Amino acid sequence: MSGAEKYKYERIADDVDHLIQCGAFKPGDRIPSVREMSRQRDVSISTVLQAYYLLEARGLILARPRSGFYVRRDLPSDLPEPEISSPAADPTQVSMQELISRVVHTETRRPDLIQLGVAHPNPSLAATQELNRTMASVARRMGDAGGLYDYPPGCEKLRIQIAKRSLTAGCSLAPDDIIITSGCSEAVSFCLRAACQPGDTVAIESPICFDTLRCLDVLDLKALEIPTHPREGISLDALRFAIEHNQVSACLTISNFNNPLGSCIPDEKKRELVALLTEHEIPLIENDIFGELYFGDSRPSVAKAYDREGLVMLCSSFSKSLCPAYRVGWVVPGRYHSAVEWLKYTSSLAAPTLSEYAIAEFMSGGGYDPYLRRTRRSYERNVAAMSQAVRRFFPEGGSTQSPTKLTRPSGGFVLWVELPESVDSLVLYKRALEAGIAITPGYLFSATDQYRNFIRLNAANWSDDAEKAVERLGRHIARMA
Numbered sequence: 001m002s003g004a005e006k007y008k009y010e011r012i013a014d015d016v017d018h019l020i021q022c023g024a025f026k027p028g029d030r031i032p033s034v035r036e037m038s039r040q041r042d043v044s045i046s047t048v049l050q051a052y053y054l055l056e057a058r059g060l061i062l063a064r065p066r067s068g069f070y071v072r073r074d075l076p077s078d079l080p081e082p083e084i085s086s087p088a089a090d091p092t093q094v095s096m097q098e099l100i101s102r103v104v105h106t107e108t109r110r111p112d113l114i115q116l117g118v119a120h121p122n123p124s125l126a127a128t129q130e131l132n133r134t135m136a137s138v139a140r141r142m143g144d145a146g147g148l149y150d151y152p153p154g155c156e157k158l159r160i161q162i163a164k165r166s167l168t169a170g171c172s173l174a175p176d177d178i179i180i181t182s183g184c185s186e187a188v189s190f191c192l193r194a195a196c197q198p199g200d201t202v203a204i205e206s207p208i209c210f211d212t213l214r215c216l217d218v219l220d221l222k223a224l225e226i227p228t229h230p231r232e233g234i235s236l237d238a239l240r241f242a243i244e245h246n247q248v249s250a251c252l253t254i255s256n257f258n259n260p261l262g263s264c265i266p267d268e269k270k271r272e273l274v275a276l277l278t279e280h281e282i283p284l285i286e287n288d289i290f291g292e293l294y295f296g297d298s299r300p301s302v303a304k305a306y307d308r309e310g311l312v313m314l315c316s317s318f319s320k321s322l323c324p325a326y327r328v329g330w331v332v333p334g335r336y337h338s339a340v341e342w343l344k345y346t347s348s349l350a351a352p353t354l355s356e357y358a359i360a361e362f363m364s365g366g367g368y369d370p371y372l373r374r375t376r377r378s379y380e381r382n383v384a385a386m387s388q389a390v391r392r393f394f395p396e397g398g399s400t401q402s403p404t405k406l407t408r409p410s411g412g413f414v415l416w417v418e419l420p421e422s423v424d425s426l427v428l429y430k431r432a433l434e435a436g437i438a439i440t441p442g443y444l445f446s447a448t449d450q451y452r453n454f455i456r457l458n459a460a461n462w463s464d465d466a467e468k469a470v471e472r473l474g475r476h477i478a479r480m481a
């Protein structure tokens with residue numbers, strides 16, 4: 001049916017559809033009310049309602065009771081998702097110090113860059129001011145005690161708050177199960193040191209954040225990369241095969257919202273993962289640092305919820321969800337509790353006293369959940385907006401060119417983008433820096449070069465400038481494809 005032959009409601013729907021596709025209406029935006037559109041287009045209210053119902057059927061908008069119609073944050077994408085990864089089947093010695101140092105140091109030392117690279121949370125969303133005020137109050141009340149070491153296992157008040165919150169993740173933890181650490185990276189490092197010896201092999205998801213690879217490198221451990229699905233996480237069939245054909249000392253996963261994939265292992269699959277590893281007496285080191293940043297109605301469970309033998313070591317921190325500068329993390333080491341507590345004492349002696357007490361008070365005062373709800377909404381909106389921009393500006397592919405592929409995370413704030421095969425992400429990274437844009441090349445997410453045409457984008461700092469940066473990236477990629 002031509003434009004002239006279409007019904008009025010179809011023309012209205014097509015016009016709004018076009019405004020959404022071109023970015024005039026962004027994910028999360030409210031579109032004109034039914035009455036407003038009725039006046040603008042000089043049509044009946046029932047005609048506008050038909051148009052909006054059609055847009056709902058297309059998956060573009062949704063109705064909110066007593067509020068109006070809004071652009072969906074999970075807009076349908078024309079871009080396919082990346083396939084399940086296919087890393088090398090043999091353990092690999094990790095050696096990535098030079099590349100990681102170059103990327104991290106470049107990005108953190110250049111405040112002029114538009115930050116789409118390192119997976120830092122949005123500083124304007126972090127609860128820094130609230131925590132600083134809380135810390136000042138805590139410091140006054142603690143007096144001299146605030147300047148003393150807080151030896152392992154760390155602040156009891158904070159451990160009580162973490163134990164209470166564990167119920168939402170399917171766990172029933174006691175405060176004495178928990179050890180406070182200086183961030184999640186330290187927690188993961190202690191778990192690896194407790195479970196492994198230099199030269200041992202660790203099964204990991206692939207791709208996985210370069211902090212994990214850096215840790216394996218420093219500890220002289222080999223990485224056995226396991227195929228990982230962009231939505232459902234680590235392949236249990238591939239992991240089972242790997243265990244049967246290699247001497248695996250530990251397995252490490254980011255169970256909820258893997259960085260960079262955004263994958264979230266379904267609950268039943270988490271249960272199967274724990275059962276498989278328990279059968280072979282292999283400890284699971286579970287990184288749940290993004291677990292609180294879910295976009296759905298409820299928090300996903302952790303694999304630790306299905307652990308009955310103490311073989312799951314659950315690690316997390318407040319760095320992504322609250323404030324990275326406070327450097328407060330925690331670990332539930334299970335049967336490795338004594339070893340991890342000793343490692344904490346001998347490695348860094350104590351947790352940062354005022355930081356942990358300030359976070360404990362912030363949580364106990366009722367401020368944490370409202371803060372998280374606001375933050376989750378912002379990150380969901382930002383991820384949707386960046387996804388839409390990638391869909392608009394990156395090459396769609398053709399008869400002689402492979403298409404851009406894009407993940408669809410249900411939490412966190414990073415996107416994993418597969419570019420046309422001819423695009424080298426390290427070359428793109430250098431050209432992006434020249435244009436004042438920071439991205440993270442795919443090389444950093446594997447001990448091999450298999451992700452050479454992938455990049456990770458951080459949507460946390462989404463803005464009009466970030467959208468323009470994505471558009472410029474798209475032009476660079478099109479010239480390289």
